Amino acid sequence: MEAAGIAGCKAARAAAPHPLSKDVLGFEDDDEDDDLEVFSKDASFTDASSFSISMQTSPSSMINQHTLEDEPDSKDIFVTVDDPENHVTAIETYVTYRITTKTTRSEFDSCEYEVRRRYQDFLWLKDKLEETHATLIVPPLPEKFVMRGMVERFNEDFVATRQKALHKFLNRIADHPTLSFNEDFKIFLTVQDLTSHKKLGPGFISKMGETVRAVASTVRSVKNRPDEFIAMNDYVDIFRQKMGTLDKISQRILKELKEHLAEMKEYGPIYTQWSESEQELAEPLKGVASSIENCCKAIEGLTMGLTEDLLPALHEYVLCAETLKSVLKRRDLIQANYELRVDALTSKKADREMLEHSDLSLTIGAFLGKNTAEMKQQKQQKIDHEIEELQADIGRLEDKVECANSDLKADWERWSINMRNDLQSAFQNAAENNIHYFERCLATWESFLASQQTEIKADKNAKENT
DSSP: OHHHHHHHHHHHHTTOOOOOOHHHHOOOOOOOOOOOOOOOTTOOOOOTTTOOSSOOOSTTHHHHHOOGGGSOTTOOEEEEEEEEEEEEOSSOEEEEEEEEEEEOOTTSSSSEEEEEEEHHHHHHHHHHHHHHOTTSOOOOOOOSOOGGGGGGTTSHHHHHHHHHHHHHHHHHHHTOTTGGGOHHHHHHHHOSOOHHHHTTSOOHHHHHHHHHHHHHHHHSOOSSOOHHHHHHHHHHHHHHHHHHHHHHHHHHHHHHHHHHHHHHHHHHHHHHHHHTTOSTTHHHHHHHHHHHHHHHHHHHHHHHHIIIIIHHHHHHHHHHHHHHHHHHHHHHHHHHHHHHHHHHHHHHHHHHHHHHTOOOTTSHHHHTTOOHHHHHHHHHHHHHHHHHHHHHHHHHHHHHHHHHHHHHHHHHHHHHHHHHHHHHHHHHHHHHHHHHHHHHHHHHHHHHHHHHHHHHHHHHHHHHHO
């Protein structure tokens, strides 16, 4: 299976675009606060390019949201996550989500599927994708839980937020030219019960052993990391810092907006109550109260735009930065294993050369009466065999390194394009929301001023006539 993957990689390598354009890696290193804000249950994930923010929960929601005529010819699989459902057992409480799939792919036995999955099932899928495609960028999942919100993790806001994040996760995979054809992804979408498939994976002790070996291997730094991957790593460090700062500040802005909205909602009614005891000022006071009420509605629209658009986009790419670091580390691990074999081969060749010029007459075997020529021949045969095995390993690992590099460069280019499009769309929507907010507030207060000027003019005319 690994050999077939490497062969396929070699065939596609020539067509892979170069990822390190100035647009992708053109950045400046500014000093910023690099703390990351904890994920808020108020943030939701939406795919502005393909899906509506509001998710239907009817059985026909797939048909309502997608038709093949509405999509490009290359789009042949559509996935929707909706209808969250609470489950309470004697030992745990959890939420499942309905996964509805519609496809025209020939490898599927049917054109429509409906299954239910819980969060752990999504984790299983992500692990399987990363295991099979170590140097492809698997989309991030929302965090498993939020420490400060654990007590509330089954409330409607949190579940709705996670539903949208899981919806985006699956659609990112469905849109990927390689991940969407993964067998485990097909199993996830079509099989009713995943239990038997989960049991096929390595056990906990085996996974821990692999993790320890991986950590031990990465302690030894890569000797000759290509410049383009050094540039990628530097870019990700800065990108993670910037996105984390933007996410943190945006969360704080949202919190302050909600606090401001709560105060405004207390502020307006005071003018209404005051108008009841001030007959001469009744109309102006009621006008102020009405204007404040309209401004409250404008603030609600602004907070909704932050919650459903900008914040989800920022936080998704905070998580993406962590994913990119992991992918780069996995690429380094593959190269480190290759370099380790090269060093071992160099050492074995040195041992063989030393053996050719060594004198075995003073060894223990010679004292025991063994033939020194036969001893040298046996050792040479052993070393030659080890050298042959190392050379075979090096050839295989060299292909694996090249395939890993090619996969990562091509996927980096694809990820960069998606990132730029997603963030540009989020920033444009944020700008439109802010313009709409200020225009609505401005129109409200201008209307209030115009009404007051008309009333003042009417009073003046009335006095002049008397």
